[in-house]
Amino acid sequence: MASVKQVQITFDCADPERVARFWCEVLGYVAPSPPEGFATWDDFNRSLAPEDRGAWFACGDPTGAGPRLYFQRVPEGKVVKNRVHLDVRVGTGLVGEERLAVLEAECARLVALGAVRGKLLLADEENESCLLMQDVEGNEFCLD
Template sequence: MGVEVQVTFDCADPGALVEFWAYAVGGTVQPPPDGFASWAEALTAWGVPISEHNSRSAVIDPGGVTPRLFFQRVPEPKTAKNRVHLDLRAAPGLTGASRTGSAWAT
């Protein structure tokens, strides 16, 4: 169809959230473009001010199955309940310790 779906989150600190969500969903922080060792290197080469280096980031699924999660910095603080959110279902159908492999899950 030629359309890719991504879920976009407005936030104050994309860099912090992208690390959490990459771990939570088993994804990968989107790597920098070819030819650059880091996003900081790429953004500096493109003339992006340092103050904008943490203005956006993304989590990708290395297998290409799930949508990209995109985090963009916005200036206004959160003032109301989010209308869209992600729910993570951990081991659907399992109960207790078998859900996480630890005894604390009941």
């Protein structure tokens, strides 16, 4: 049996490039170069049939350590809570007020990029504090 070497995370969305560029800013990811023969992604999109323009976009960890993120346009909007979400690990190893300060600072940065702040879940006997958020299209994620 073969073992999995890489994972790609796929997002269904209305505007793939917009959502991808948001996540590039969140994670420090980069968009790939346009396909060979095209100077820009806009040039590439103009070469496609109108219905295929902007149908997908991707980004990746420049170090190669993290998974590739793929964003694909779907006709339906988001209507229910995600069954899978990303935890953006900004407070790893921190506790108490120090952890809360890091979560709040990152939240402020992401809200400026178009994210929506959700509920702050304070530490309990089993878990450290985390902050629920939504990306630019309402996909839930946690600052952890």
